[in-house]
Amino acid sequence: MDEVLAPDAKQAINAARTFRDAHITPFADGIELRRETAISTLRLASQYGLLGLQVATTHGGGGLSAVATARVYEEIAEGCLPHAFSLEVHNNIASLVSRHATRAQQDRWLPRLLSGDAVAAFCLTEPSVGSDAAAIQCAADHSENDWVLNGEKAWVTNAAGADLFAVWAQTDVAAGWRGIAAFLVEREAKGLTVTDPYQLMGGHAMGTAGILLRDCRVRADGLISPPGEAFKVAMQGITSARIFVSAQCCGILKAGLERAISYASERKAFGRPVGSFQGLQWELVNVATQREAARLLAYRAAAAADKNLSATVEAAQAKKLQPPQRLAAW
Ligand SMILES: Cc1cc2nc3c(=O)[nH]c(=O)nc-3n(C[C@H](O)[C@H](O)[C@H](O)COP(=O)(O)OP(=O)(O)OC[C@H]3O[C@@H](n4cnc5c(N)ncnc54)[C@H](O)[C@@H]3O)c2cc1C
Structure with missing residues (x-):
């Protein structure tokens, strides 16, 4: 299959092999045994051009197709699947910012996401809501120029070391999925707490943990996807x-x-x-x-x-x- 891929895709696949052989395969067993996260390895992926794989080249990303991106993740997972999944979640948020964020949000976050200076996490699932994602209960209330988030998120990959959280929350319960919006929330935001990483049967490199939001204020310009759009964006993701x-x-x-x-x-x-x-x-x-x-x-x-x-x-x-x-x- 690789023969028919474009030169930039072949280059990314080779880079993924080099990155895996140098930084993942030799260390994956030890990381799992010690129950460590792989956030520092994720940051290193920028040196191999593996952050922002599907972000448009005009935004400094790889501009790769889904087929090429899948090949990159397949190569990395050969060394360790949790490392590949962690990278994938980060890259999905980078793509989200590239496609849906305002110019100001892009200017602020894309350089950091592509350089590995900021690691990202996707927060949709809640302790009592998984498959039925339209039923999320985390609330987003408009207050003057801010949004105030209250609720809990569960199973957040990369949470242990993430700098940026894309959080889906309900603005209008009566509107169902159409009331759901998405916000960019910084780790330092007041009212956001990351729980201890989950103790799992395996896959600790993903740094999976929960998020508590208690009167967490997000400025109006933190809205990345408005009600009516955000749920569809989450489903595409x-x-x-x-x-x-x-x-x-x-x-x-x-x-x-x-x-x-x-x-x-x-x-x-x-x-x-x-x-x-x-x-x-x-x-x-x-x-x-x-x-x-x-x-x-x-x-x-x-x-x-x-x-x-x-x-x-x-x-x-x-x-x-x-x-x-x-x-x-x-
Ligand atoms: C390792 C890991 C990493 C994750 N990372 C993230 C992340 O980064 N961000 C995030 O937001 N979430 C994340 N998740 C959460 C994941 O998306 C949810 O686990 C998933 O949505 C399922 O939700 P649930 O676990 O609550 O299962 P439930 O919704 O409670 O479902 C349990 C079981 O019920 C049955 N069931 C439910 N609905 C139906 C249906 N309609 N038809 C038939 N059977 C059904 C199925 O057997 C299903 O397996 C992660 C999960 C894991 C395990």
Whole structure:
């Protein structure tokens, strides 16, 4: 597939491999064992041109297609999926600022997001609201020139070290999803508190934590997407995220498969490498075949997004085809 990609896409994919081999693969196991976050590694990605992958080149970004961006994340996830996911969330917010923010917001945040000086997080989910995102309860009340945010956000990737939070909140409960707006909130904003990082079964590099908003004042110019638009913007972001997570799963699965094949040739039973038994060969072949099928679904969805088609179904199908649990080792 890479052969047909544009030169800038090939360059980004090579940069992703170099970045992964230098800064991720050798350290990923230790970071997980120590339950550390990977925010400092995320900042380093700017040196490889990996921050703002889909931000327009006129804004200083990579201007890459969804297909090329998915390939970058697939390569990085081969070293560590949580690192790739952390990078993806940051880049999605950079794209959001590039596409939807005011000129003043872009001037303020894009240089910092692209240089890694500021790390970003996406705050939609709440402790009691996940899949049904239109039902969020975090409230945004207009007060003179400010907005006042009150509520809680949960499962915020990058929260442990993020400098900028894109927060979705309800301005008018009666309006349902049409009342939801999105705001840019700085970490230092009064009334914003980041909880301790979650203690998870794995994936601590993502620095996932909760956010508490208590009378958190955001100036009127912190509104990044108004009521009526913000929910649609969030859903588009989730569709992109589904495509990119699918590609990441294919990356980590490649690494898992290679490790399994290598071990099967070392491990001996009954005087032979276990990989020489047909029963095990069938299992490995099944995984390799499922991975190819998953890749086709992921890149079909990315190609649909690049044609500005609604990729909602394609993205959901790609993410639904989960890699075999036995090899998704994170
Ligand atoms: C590692 C990780 C990182 C995350 N990062 C972020 C982030 O950065 N920002 C953010 O905002 N959120 C983030 N999330 C939250 C994620 O988007 C939510 O977990 C997701 O929206 C599901 O919500 P929930 O966990 O509350 O599940 P629920 O909505 O409670 O759903 C639980 C289960 O109920 C069933 N169900 C629910 N609705 C339906 C339906 N309509 N049809 C059929 N079955 C249904 C399904 O089996 C579903 O799995 C993250 C989550 C994880 C695990």
